[in-house]
Amino acid sequence: GGLEPARTTMLRLLESGKDIVTANKALLAQHGPELFDRARELGRSIAFEAAVAGGIPIIANLSQCLSANQILSLRGILNGTSNFIVSQMEEQGTDYAAAVAEAQERGYAEADPSMDVDGSDAAQKLAILAHLSFGAELAWAQIPRQGIDKLQTMDLRWARELGYRIKLLASAKLSTDHKRLEAHVSPTLVKIGTP
Numbered sequence: 001g002g003l004e005p006a007r008t009t010m011l012r013l014l015e016s017g018k019d020i021v022t023a024n025k026a027l028l029a030q031h032g033p034e035l036f037d038r039a040r041e042l043g044r045s046i047a048f049e050a051a052v053a054g055g056i057p058i059i060a061n062l063s064q065c066l067s068a069n070q071i072l073s074l075r076g077i078l079n080g081t082s083n084f085i086v087s088q089m090e091e092q093g094t095d096y097a098a099a100v101a102e103a104q105e106r107g108y109a110e111a112d113p114s115m116d117v118d119g120s121d122a123a124q125k126l127a128i129l130a131h132l133s134f135g136a137e138l139a140w141a142q143i144p145r146q147g148i149d150k151l152q153t154m155d156l157r158w159a160r161e162l163g164y165r166i167k168l169l170a171s172a173k174l175s176t177d178h179k180r181l182e183a184h185v186s187p188t189l190v191k192i193g194t195p
Helices: 006-015 025-042 058-066 080-092 096-105 120-134 153-161
Strands: 073-076 164-174 181-191
Touching: 006 025, 025 120, 058 120, 073 120, 080 096, 080 120, 080 153, 080 164, 120 164, 120 181, 153 164
Parallel strands: none
Antiparallel strands: 073 164, 164 181
């Protein structure tokens, strides 16, 4: 994990003719473009499916889609911990602190869940997906984000009364002129029944 010595080690491995498999999303979010470019120059590959939504083959699907399609936008729930917390608050009526404690008891959340609940983890994953989907070099720390830590149970009740659920979504979209990429992570109203 971490940025160094992981970055330096990865570059050395690529230069010595090795392919790499990693789940280090912090490294890829910060230095992905540099590492992917170097791997391409050297004819090596970096496999990183587990770094983003490990249970869903999003990396493989995006890689295959790129050859035949232009991706204009992407949007999704990229952090399972925050999704669990919001779901517990909504479905069980528990407050934020109790939902976080439940996530920690079940092993879904770290002892310090701040990266999950403040949107940083989702922003790191979004930076990786944006590079893969759009060729964008987004610094994950520059992606505007709002986490779930300010949500209250009443917010979720009101959303439900209006026919919505609140989910922490990561979104990236090309502007209509295809010259700018707009990206953000924030709690978002999602129509009930939306897959």
